[in-house]
Amino acid sequence: MGTETEQQPARAVQKLATAYWASRCLHIVAELGIADRLDDEPQTAEMLARAVDVKPSPLHRILRALAGHGIFVHDGERFAHNAASRMLRSDAPGSMRSFARMMGLKVHWDAYRELGTAVSTGEPAVAKVTAGGLFRYLQAHPDEAQVFDEAMAGKSALTLGLVVENYDFRGFKTIGDIGRGQGHLLYAVLEQAANARGVLFDLPEVVARARGRSHPRVDYVGGDFFQDPIPACDCYMMMTVLHDWSDAESTAILENVKARAPRGAKLLLLEGILDPMARDDFKLDLDVEMLVMTTGHERTEAQWRAVLAGAGFRLSRVIGAGPMGSILEAELG
Ligand SMILES: C[S@@+](CC[C@H](N)C(=O)[O-])C[C@H]1O[C@@H](n2cnc3c(N)ncnc32)[C@H](O)[C@@H]1O
Structure with missing residues (x-):
């Protein structure tokens, strides 16, 4: 027993030690597309299970647990949507279904199992699971790559409007989006x-x-940003790209961007700025995700400044774009 205060520390440990129980439920529900099967009319787990061809009792228990975490509403018998569960629908604006599916991909779970190896060896955990790392793995697994692309679009949805609201792109002639997945940011900027x-x-x-969803004012260029020529632009955007790479690799990518950049070109890194002392900040957890899945890491403003300087860029402005991201504007120094 013990007083409430004495119990709190144990509760904090218990909560985190078991956090993946609920995460795993979310992955499975996203994978099954349960939210797509539920409209305005509440349904029992039995009805939902029939629709996706799974067993009703385990689905009931999983949905009940998720409802306890604020995803779906449970009236004791039937399940209904709430705002959070609607984000799991494939057709929701800014849908997070693929994000939840991506976190549940086997390659992801396998890599997290190797986190201890990353701590012992300093190598990214994912290297133990798939030679060549995440992006090579995705090249060889198109279905999972599609989930990854959609997940990136989902996680960016909240930030896109803020980027366009907080930065004036109207003076540029050619805007490059480097490492930009499905083009969601570029299309918003071109508007x-x-x-x-x-x-x-x-x-x-x-x-x-x-x-597949091409834009009449966009040139689509396939290549490797470590070695292939990147077309000349007067503005280059890179959103959550360099956090995937070590400082040395980031310098190599930036050197390649610089190789054809015209005088006066602007480089915009759309990335989080890490506050090492923050509490309850997604970016600290995201840094662990980088440790597991990539060779990269989240960076403080000083670290961003240094990595830019390593390739000859000068950080000129930092503009906030919501809790997840900032616009780091740089010029050739
Ligand atoms: C974390 S995702 C970011 C996607 C998008 N910028 C966003 O924030 O939604 C990293 C992107 O870098 C791309 N990428 C990885 N390695 C690359 C390479 N060697 N050359 C070009 N692009 C690469 C991936 O395909 C992916 O679209």
Whole structure:
């Protein structure tokens, strides 16, 4: 027993030690597409289970647990949507279904099992699971790559509006989005910069998927940003790209961007700025995700400044774009 205060520390440990119980439920429900099967009319787990061909009793228990975490509402018998569970629908604006599915991919779980190895060896955990790392794995697994692309679009949805609201793109002629997955940011920026052209640069398979919803003012360029020429632009955007890479790799990518950049070109890194002393900050957890899945890490403002300087760029402005991201504007120094 013990007083409430004495119990609190144990409760904190218990809560985190078991956090994956509920995470795993969320992954499975997202994978099954349960939220898509539920409209305005509440349904029993039995009805939902029939629709996706699974067993009703385990589904009931999983949904009940999720309702306890604020995802779906449970009236004791039937389940109904709430605002959070609606984000798991495939057709929700800014849908987070693929994000939840991505976190549940086998490659992801396998890599987390190797976190201890990462601590012992300093190597990214994912390297133990798949040679060549995450992006090579996704190149060889198109279905999972599609989930990853959609997950990136989902996680960016909240930030896109803030980027366009907080930065004036109207003076640029050619805006490049480097490592930009499906082009969601570029299309939003081109709406504001109505006279600009866009360049979407990413790995060839990713660009091929992005062409599926092509934009008349965008050139689609497939290539490897470590070695292939990146077309000249007067503005380059890179959103949550360099956090995937070590400082040395980030410098190499930036050197390649710089190689064809015209005088006066702007580079915009859309990334989080880490506060090492923050409490309850998603970016501290995201840094662990980088440790597991990539060679990269989240960076403080000083670390961003240093990595930019390593490739000859000078950080000129930092503009807030919501809790998840900032716009780090840089110029050739
Ligand atoms: C974390 S995702 C970020 C996607 C998007 N910028 C966003 O924030 O939603 C990193 C992107 O970098 C791309 N990428 C990884 N390695 C690459 C390479 N060698 N050359 C070009 N693009 C690469 C991936 O395909 C992916 O689209």
